Amino acid sequence: MSQSLALAKKPHVVIATPGRLIDHLENTKGFNLRALKYLVMDEADRILNMDFETEVDKILKVIPRDRKTFLFSATMTKKVQKLQRAALKDPVKCAVSSKYQTVEKLQQYYIFIPSKFKDTYLVYILNELAGNSFMIFCSTCNNTQRTALLLRNLGFTAIPLHGQMSQSKRLGSLNKFKAKARSILLATDVASRGLDIPHVDVVVNFDIPTHSKDYIHRVGRTARAGRSGKSITFVTQYDVELFQRIEHLIGKKLPVFPTQDDEVMMLTERVTEAQRFARMELREHGEKKKRTRDDAGDNDDTEGAMGVRNKVAGGKMKKRKGR
């Protein structure tokens, strides 16, 4: 309703997702795009990848053919070229580089570890790089939530951000991270594009991206606007092929992030206990959700559900003296 009122004032600029725009075109009285002069598509390849094609086609049908169209993305695809043919007159392509590139001030590493030790290595890295702000990417909402609980059980200030959270919870998470009240943001690819948070120092690909182009967007959350940053990609026995594809895409062989395996193994016991608590909390959280059937009102960011938080011995893991 408030959006309809805003549109009634005939704004000069409307920023929308394709679906929302279609909704207003179909249901908001008096709203149309017949006078549109400029169409801008940010993250153009994603708009197509995410099955927005039908919506985009609908929009293209109701806007003037005589207009200027801009498509932006760090990773252009053949699909975008298709769209160029379908919707553009005299298109011009403007590219910073002919191949996919990451910025020079980004130090990129990988670690090759057995899948079952991922959590332990994550905790080790967070301790090693303590004092930094981290964005950690997971492949599913569930793993994002689980890993956030695990880290909180170990005393880290971690907060999840994923598509199963309500919009207000997502904004809440983001704002806490932006305000530096939380130093670790765990996210799915919902946060891999567009977010401009200058203080992100380290991006961790906890689950390797399945689409190698997503790698470029994820690591682009750090080392922005001339700053420096680090990225560490976890590669397990199952991820070798995907990792090779990433290296091929960026045209670089990445160095290994140095780890002291004996020190990592010393963390195993506490991490295992924290995993157990995290599983319990996740189960309780799921059952509570089922009972209340109220997604929005629930503790999506799980902070309120932390009955067993910090029960793992010692709370936040301290680095040993002399290191």
Ligand SMILES: Nc1ncnc2c1ncn2[C@@H]1O[C@H](COP(=O)(O)OP(=O)(O)OP(=O)(O)O)[C@@H](O)[C@H]1O
């Ligand atoms: N010419 C400039 N000089 C200085 N800072 C700039 C300039 N252009 C952009 N910036 C800053 O760089 C940061 C990144 O800009 P922006 O978010 O527009 O990049 P982007 O290309 O859309 O990134 P992505 O698509 O990866 O999310 C912002 O903080 C912005 O203020």
